[in-house]
Amino acid sequence: MLTAIYTAVGELVGQGADKISFPVIAERAGVNPTTLYRRWPDVNALLEDVAIAALTRDGESVPDTGSLEQDLTDWANIIAGDITRPERARYLRAMVAARVDLVTNCAVTDARHEQAAQMTRRASERGEQTPTVQQILDHIVAPLYYNVIFALPLDDDHPRRLVRDVLAMTR
Amino acid sequence: MLTAIYTAVGELVGQGADKISFPVIAERAGVNPTTLYRRWPDVNALLEDVAIAALTRDGESVPDTGSLEQDLTDWANIIAGDITRPERARYLRAMVAARVDLVTNCAVTDARHEQAAQMTRRASERGEQTPTVQQILDHIVAPLYYNVIFALPLDDDHPRRLVRDVLAMTR
Numbered sequence: 001m002l003t004a005i006y007t008a009v010g011e012l013v014g015q016g017a018d019k020i021s022f023p024v025i026a027e028r029a030g031v032n033p034t035t036l037y038r039r040w041p042d043v044n045a046l047l048e049d050v051a052i053a054a055l056t057r058d059g060e061s062v063p064d065t066g067s068l069e070q071d072l073t074d075w076a077n078i079i080a081g082d083i084t085r086p087e088r089a090r091y092l093r094a095m096v097a098a099r100v101d102l103v104t105n106c107a108v109t110d111a112r113h114e115q116a117a118q119m120t121r122r123a124s125e126r127g128e129q130t131p132t133v134q135q136i137l138d139h140i141v142a143p144l145y146y147n148v149i150f151a152l153p154l155d156d157d158h159p160r161r162l163v164r165d166v167l168a169m170t171r
Numbered sequence: 172m173l174t175a176i177y178t179a180v181g182e183l184v185g186q187g188a189d190k191i192s193f194p195v196i197a198e199r200a201g202v203n204p205t206t207l208y209r210r211w212p213d214v215n216a217l218l219e220d221v222a223i224a225a226l227t228r229d230g231e232s233v234p235d236t237g238s239l240e241q242d243l244t245d246w247a248n249i250i251a252g253d254i255t256r257p258e259r260a261r262y263l264r265a266m267v268a269a270r271v272d273l274v275t276n277c278a279v280t281d282a283r284h285e286q287a288a289q290m291t292r293r294a295s296e297r298g299e300q301t302p303t304v305q306q307i308l309d310h311i312v313a314p315l316y317y318n319v320i321f322a323l324p325l326d327d328d329h330p331r332r333l334v335r336d337v338l339a340m341t342r
Contacts, residue, residue: 096320097268103322135336138314146313149267149320151274165306169339 004029005036009050010087013094020047051095052107062115068123068130069167075115076140076159083148092149112141129170139166175200176207180221181258184265191218222266223278233286239294239301240338246286247311247330254319263320283312300341310337 008029012020020043026033040046063074082088095108116136123130131139140162147154179200183191191214197204211217234245253259266279287307294301302310311333318325 093268096322097264102324106321106323109321109323138333139310139336142317143309143313145321146317150277150280150316151267152277152280153273162309165310165340169336 001029001031001035005031005046006050006053009047010091013047013050013090022046047094051091062118064119064122066126068119068128069163071119071123072136072140072163072166073160075119076144076163079112079141080144080154080159083145084154089148089151092145096149109137109141112137116141131166131170135166135169139169172200172202172206176202176217177221177224180218181262184218184221184258184261193217218265222262233289235290235293237297239290239299240334242290242294243307243311243334243337244331246290247315247334250283250312251315251325251330254316255325260319260322263316267320280308280312283308287312302337302341306337306340310340 005025008025009020012025012028022033022036022043025043025046026036036046040049063071063078065071065074083092113133116133120130120133120136140159143162144154144159146152147158176196179196180191183196183199193204193207193214196214196217197207207217211220234242234249236242236245254263284304287304291301291304291307311330314333315325315330317323318329
């Protein structure tokens with residue numbers, strides 16, 4: 001049932017639907033609207049759950065090439081390729097639009113944090129100089145998401161440039 | 172009349188209004204709904220115009236302290252202080268949520284680009300090493316907006332750390 005609901009929301013968001021209400025979602029998913037009212041306080045909360053599920057379900061594997069520069073470049077390219085897909089970009093915008101108060105944790109950020117920590121841990125073990133996880137989030141992840149969320153074009157070389165910049169900080 | 176419309180939208184967004192439609196805005200602004208239908212193709216287009224006006228109207232002056240590090244730090248703190256105000260943060264999210272297709276220019280980004288160019292130009296004239304304008308956008312502006320848009324907390328020291336990072340790239 002959850003899958004039907006998430007799919008319905010995904011389709012509605014994907015079609016750029018203007019009015020996404022519990023009744024509209026329920027009809028599309030073939031469930032009773034009361035199911036939705038019981039489970040989520042409002043549409044935004046449901047929208048956010050769907051967005052997080054969509055943005056983190058991939059189980060992306062973290063690159064392990066033996067060089068931090070290559071790992072980060074591959075990783076930045078995976079992220080860029082993923083979030084620039086029109087459907088994902090729309091999800092992302094719907095997700096942030098649904099946020100009103102400060103969040104203490106964010107599934108998207110948490111996943112990126114964990115992946116960055118894996119890569120820097122391996123690099124440290126190989127004796128490489130590494131930026132901090134926070135620097136990777138600030139200087140690779142943030143600019144990629146910023147461009148996509150603002151609907152600004154992201155050129156093919158952008159991920160590699162960001163990696164080069166963050167590594168230059170540690171020298 | 173434009174001011175009345177923009178103020179009405181600002182109030183509605185500020186109150187977290189769920190349904191912002193042309194009739195609702197028109198009633199609040201005391202104008203005829205046809206005025207809105209004639210001027211904007213849809214509510215999102217109006218919302219975006221308002222957001223841009225709100226986010227760029229300040230005519231913020233660009234710091235000129237005689238040191239690029241201090242200029243960038245002051246500037247990053249101004250931006251952080253500005254966009255973390257709850258009303259501004261809401262505007263920002265409403266603006267990005269209204270974007271569907273890639274934009275070729277963005278008033279917010281353009282304004283930041285011009286400010287960064289001013290500061291690096293002055294620093295170059297003083298003989299200082301400077302990052303590029305794109306690096307300033309990627310590594311100072313993007314992480315600040317990223318945190319605010321994702322509703323993640325931004326600590327007081329964050330702007331200064333970002334500036335230190337971007338300057339470390341040029342050494």
